[in-house]
Amino acid sequence: MKKLHVLFMLMAVYQLSFAQKTTIQIDLNKKVGKMSTMWAWFGADEPNYAYMKDGKKLLTELSQLSPVPVYFRAHNMLTSGHDTLSMKWGSTNVYTEDANGKPIYDWTLVDKIFDTYQQRGIKPMAQFSFMPEALSTKPQPYEHNWKPGMNYTEIFKGWTYPPKDYKKWADLVYAWVKHSVERYGKAEVESWYWELWNEPNIGYWSGTVEEYCKLYDYTADAAQRALPTIRIGGPETTGPSWNKAADFLKTFLTHCESGTNYVTGKVGSPLDFITFHAKGAPKVVDGHVQMNVGTQLRDISEGFRIVTSYPKFKNLPIIIGESDPEGCAACGMKTNPSNAYRNGTMYSSYTAASFARKYALADYFKANLLGAVSWSFEFENQPYFYGFRDLATNGIDKPVLNVFRMYGMMSGDRVEVKGNQNYTFTMVRDSSVRKKADIDALASKDQHSAAVMVWHYHDDDLKAEDATIEVDIKGFPTQQVNFKHYRIDNENSNSYEVWKKMGSPESPTAEQISILEKAGQLALLTSPSYVKTTNGTLKLNFKLPRQGVSLLRFDW
Numbered sequence: 361m362k363k364l365h366v367l368f369m370l371m372a373v374y375q376l377s378f379a380q381k382t383t384i385q386i387d388l389n390k391k392v393g394k395m396s397t398m399w400a401w402f403g404a405d406e407p408n409y410a411y412m413k414d415g416k417k418l419l420t421e422l423s424q425l426s427p428v429p430v431y432f433r434a435h436n437m438l439t440s441g442h443d444t445l446s447m448k449w450g451s452t453n454v455y456t457e458d459a460n461g462k463p464i465y466d467w468t469l470v471d472k473i474f475d476t477y478q479q480r481g482i483k484p485m486a487q488f489s490f491m492p493e494a495l496s497t498k499p500q501p502y503e504h505n506w507k508p509g510m511n512y513t514e515i516f517k518g519w520t521y522p523p524k525d526y527k528k529w530a531d532l533v534y535a536w537v538k539h540s541v542e543r544y545g546k547a548e549v550e551s552w553y554w555e556l557w558n559e560p561n562i563g564y565w566s567g568t569v570e571e572y573c574k575l576y577d578y579t580a581d582a583a584q585r586a587l588p589t590i591r592i593g594g595p596e597t598t599g600p601s602w603n604k605a606a607d608f609l610k611t612f613l614t615h616c617e618s619g620t621n622y623v624t625g626k627v628g629s630p631l632d633f634i635t636f637h638a639k640g641a642p643k644v645v646d647g648h649v650q651m652n653v654g655t656q657l658r659d660i661s662e663g664f665r666i667v668t669s670y671p672k673f674k675n676l677p678i679i680i681g682e683s684d685p686e687g688c689a690a691c692g693m694k695t696n697p698s699n700a701y702r703n704g705t706m707y708s709s710y711t712a713a714s715f716a717r718k719y720a721l722a723d724y725f726k727a728n729l730l731g732a733v734s735w736s737f738e739f740e741n742q743p744y745f746y747g748f749r750d751l752a753t754n755g756i757d758k759p760v761l762n763v764f765r766m767y768g769m770m771s772g773d774r775v776e777v778k779g780n781q782n783y784t785f786t787m788v789r790d791s792s793v794r795k796k797a798d799i800d801a802l803a804s805k806d807q808h809s810a811a812v813m814v815w816h817y818h819d820d821d822l823k824a825e826d827a828t829i830e831v832d833i834k835g836f837p838t839q840q841v842n843f844k845h846y847r848i849d850n851e852n853s854n855s856y857e858v859w860k861k862m863g864s865p866e867s868p869t870a871e872q873i874s875i876l877e878k879a880g881q882l883a884l885l886t887s888p889s890y891v892k893t894t895n896g897t898l899k900l901n902f903k904l905p906r907q908g909v910s911l912l913r914f915d916w
Contacts, residue, residue: 455532555681
């Protein structure tokens with residue numbers, strides 16, 4: 361009887377361990393879509409950071425992520441004032457007027473920003489924003505003095521208003537595009553994406569939706585006169601799961617489809633791509649951060665649904681102009697405790713899991729997803745690891761940047777992923793990740809390589825057991841492949857954990873900075889090795905910590 365009891369106990373342990381194993385099956389011969397570089401888009405409120413010390417360093421690193429150009433979106437490209445280190449602000453002073461009201465254009469700072477992009481192979485998602493002081497219908501007060509912890513609405517000042525003269529605005533648009541063609545060449549400027557404004561359905565725009573449509577018509581007409589082949593779009597509304605944002609987006613699309621053009625008097629307006637935003641909603645629950653990836657995915661889902669409901673526009677490229685875990689990059693974790701996810705592996709695992717679901721949602725809606733902008737860059741001359749939503753801190757790369765390095769090693773076609781995972785993309789969209797962990801993968805195959813990204817994500821930032829994972833891959837065309845296993849977790853590719861172990865120095869020494877810079881790079885978990893396949897198949901077993909991400913890379 362005792363032996364029988366022991367046998368039942370062993371069987372129970374075996375069944376429990378078996379149940380806890382996640383099996384992921386990859387078929388390299390079953391294509392599901394292109395492994396596009398829609399992730400290779402970034403942005404910031406502060407355009408002037410681009411040409412500053414750490415900004416230039418990070419832009420260089422971003423350009424190295426992808427074999428195709430990385431795009432960068434920035435606000436405040438037409439805002440009055442001079443280059444500044446202020447958060448949620450920037451200025452180029454591109455437009456002033458003389459005593460007689462005659463326009464004066466000064467491209468010095470705009471050129472400085474775009475030259476910095478060009479020198480690093482970055483392409484701009486050029487934004488006509490915001491209203492120059494001399495053109496604003498309500499210019500004073502103009503510049504805000506917002507600081508982290510203040511009410512967000514304090515940023516909305518005179519730069520949010522419609523122009524007092526639409527023709528002067530159009531002349532400015534024409535002049536900027538014309539100048540860009542003269543400076544960078546027609547072919548280069550044709551490869552950019554140009555847009556009007558940011559989040560015009562909230563305080564960023566103090567006009568009506570009709571006035572935005574009017575401004576869009578004047579902008580598009582002037583831009584096309586300067587460069588007939590220009591690519592222009594909008595409207596960069598906030599998340600469409602909010603009915604007011606959805607209504608604004610639909611009003612704009614209907615205007616472009618069948619409305620009367622404010623400039624030409626004809627039906628419709630030029631539209632080459634469509635933009636909207638998507639944000640998650642973290643909060644503090646029982647003393648820990650709880651993310652909400654579902655909220656962000658619902659924004660994306662509703663945006664795709666709206667765009668694809670317009671027969672005229674359903675095939676146009678979509679750029680999710682800001683696609684992030686929440687809404688304020690400059691709100692640090694000290695003033696906003698729910699943002700404490702940003703320095704460590706919570707941000708990196710969230711990014712891996714959420715971007716994979718963007719591909720799936722685009723497939724589901726047959727949406728033409730061109731880009732998903734991570735509104736994350738850097739904040740110049742701020743405390744180390746202050747908890748801003750940034751990719752690097754004082755030149756030290758954070759774990760999240762290494763997820764994009766992983767994506768940069770995935771190319772060709774996305775291929776089939778199956779197994780006993782806990783979530784489908786619709787489940788994550790509808791319910792987020794609140795019960796079991798989300799342990800899943802995204803896989804790609806190119807002519808001479810394949811890659812599998814595996815994540816162990818949960819909305820709750822709590823410690824948990826490592827996941828036991830088996831990855832079964834079939835479809836290798838050769839008997840031997842070169843295998844590399846990259847990892848992001850608390851021990852690998854994680855400058856934040858190294859900084860904490862140093863004692864969280866506020867002024868690291870040169871030696872410490874060198875150590876942190878190295879820790880911020882993407883690291884191999886094990887040494888590269890050659891592995892044999894069996895009839896084109898390969899089976900790998902490994903453990904993955906909670907909030908960890910692995911990239912399995914194969915070359916032949």
